[in-house]
Amino acid sequence: MLLSNDQITFMNNTERSLLMPTETNDHLISKLNKINLSLMLVFYTLYRERHLTQTAEKLCLSQPAVSHSLKKLRHIFNDELFIKTADGMMPTPTSHQIDSAIEKGLFYFEQALTMNRDFDQGSSTREFKIGLTDFMNQQVQPYLIRHALKHAPHICFNFLPAKIARIEESENVIRAMDLDIAIAQLKHLPQDSCFELLFEDPIGCVADINLFGTSDEISMEVFLATPHVVLSHREDLPSIITQKLKQLGVTRTAIAKTSHVTPVTKVLPNARLLSPCSESMAAMICPGTSLKFYRLPFEVSPFKVGLLWDIRKDNDPGIRWLRRLVGDAMEPKSATPQTAHHS
Secondary structure, eight states, X not given: OOOOHHHHHHHHHHHHHHHXXXXXXHHHXXXXXXXXXXXXXXXXXXXXXXXXXXXHHHHTOOHXXXXXXXXXXXHHHTSOXXXXXXXXXXXXXXXXXXXXXXXXXXXXXXXXXXXXXXXOTTTOOXXXXXXXXXXXXXHHHHXXXXXXXXXXXXXXXXXXXXXXXXGGGHHHHHHHTTOSEEEEEESSOOOXXXXXXXXXXXXXXXXXXXXXXXXXXXXXXXXXXXXXXXXXXXXXXXXXXXXXXXXXXXXXXXXXXXXXHHHHHHHSTTSSOBEEEEHHHHHHHSTTSSEEEEEOSSOOOOEEEEEEOOGGGTTOHHHHHHHHHHHHHTOOOOOOOOXXXXX
């Protein structure tokens, strides 16, 4: 059984009341006053655990208490909500609808509890989830861990691989992965209140200075004649360079595509290969090697590197602290030209 129109209206009104100030909703107050709101927490937990015993343990309740709460929930929503199977308590279609609204309601309630509190990095025990790509992780992770050791000993940073190539997909990725913040490398500067531009990242290529010389720019002839190892996390989109070359009526040879930085540092030295990448990627690759960052023989717009976060967490003082810290960690570093290493 799916929710009735009246039940859907009730859930939507509940969510909207948490999003914006409104006049007193007497009808909503009357309905909520008849419901023990702890039942919503039982529903939320059971929906994720799928077992009465594990739900009881999570909530520090007895199993009979959880069973009694489920009985009340079934009466309120006039639906079985969860069906007992060999694999646990499986949610009904109605449960899927209810969970979406309850999850949002609990989220906003949690934000309301924390939004006016000062964030103390020295005593906080929060875990922050940070979505980023491989090369960004190499820059951000050491900085944040060193900072935590010195200033925030009880905080945990959870670094998760997240590929965001388009601003349109960012909200879904952030919410699906429950990220507190994401670092993105975008083609266009988004007009979004929950995006903070850190820097523009020029696109060039990396190659062995002993084989390609000390000039700061690769010629078009060499660029087209040399096989490429394409370093990018944007494999779901046409390459910016490929699109530009198509406009110019020429093509290149790509012998490999990868989003991982470390193997490139092993492949490029002493090889007649080019690896197109951004300057910030090159800053991770070149130091301590014979590799050098070269400008392209044609113009392409730089990437926009910035921070993205869930608009619902915009006033969270902990997230604001995290944004400042990650911004410091992502301060652009120049891919300093290397001195030739002669064999």
